[in-house]
Amino acid sequence: MGRISDPKTRKGRAPVPVIRQLADRLEIHRLRIPTARQPEYNPKTWRFSHTDSLTRRAFLEKLSALTAGGLVASGVRGAFGADRSDESAASQPHISLPRAPRDRISVASYSFRAYIDGPANHDRDRSLPGMDLTDFPAEVVKKFNIRNIEPHNRHFRSLDPAYLGIFREALGKASVKVVDIAVGGQSSFYDGDPSTRKKAIAYAKKWVDVAVEIGSPGIRTHIHRPSNSVPSAQRTAESLREVVEYAAGKNVVVNLENDDLVSEDAFFVVKVIEEVNHPYLHALPDFANSMMTGNADFNYRALQAMFQHAYSICHVKDGEAGDHGKLFSIDMKKSFDILKASGYRGYCSMEFDAPGEPYAPTARLIEQTIRYLS
16 A cells, blocks of 8 residues: 555545645635534535534545545535535525523513504504503513514514614514514415515515514514415425525514414425525524314424524424314423424424413413423
8 A cells, every 4th residue: 555645655645735725715624613512503404404513534434435436526515415606505594593591581572462562563452551562572571581683573663763773772672583574464475476475575574674673583484375276385495495585685574383284284384495495594493382272293293304404593382272262282201302303403482372471471381491491
């Protein structure tokens, strides 16, 4: 056997100097090698996965094997089996996600819809004390010591720049961040009428702009169930692709929730996300919405499928109220086990959704979430 530095004596492998040059270009020698198995974000699939750490020597050996197939000729991009350029790799969401359990918790305004004044909030209960959405950040800090919120779009009194400016000031004064906006809508992305689909696209884009104005890293856009069409993944994907490309230009992530059992069935949502195949489109797993089928096994399979595509936001609840107030409960430990197994690192938004006052149940959800995330 000849010297290792002699490229001709290593049949079937790329010249070692070339491999070292590639490694140096990737600055492998500067990477901090983890000592334990941990979830890592995979920019090729836009998911979290579990990967074993590599030493620099092991990396060189793996890279050498890869380059035997001629991948060196296609450069660093080919060596990793990716078809995306450095420019597209840079298009990943630029969102800083906290690690401490309490810092990962958010409170959804939807749970407090009976208290929030607003012209579009039809769930307001006038027998209860009221507050404007601009009061909500301070209320969440005061009652729960949480500094992240998820406002619902129906709770904004106005979208005028002046009102959004007041809301920003309220956020700053309370040291609170918006981590997502829950956006409804009455036009469907898969409506049989193309003009209606355009309305859905325009409406979602408008809320992307609002997200930019108030500093939200994402929106949850609703897939409305139309009367003239059955769910179509192709139409939905075509519509959402335009929304997502617009949002990506503003560094706003678009999230899809397993909410409506027909138009937002968890596996339909996953199919749409995979069809669009864009780093700015992700899933928003809700712990209990799929339990409305009455099938616990389906709920946990749906939750697992959704978390494989989740990035920045999920909804935590211990059950969901169905028709006539019937409560469907879920196993919190099992749900958090699914969350942790997926490697999810995003926010957990408390969304109590059952009859009764929301303050005590939200406090319990926060306590449970901190315990399970710790």
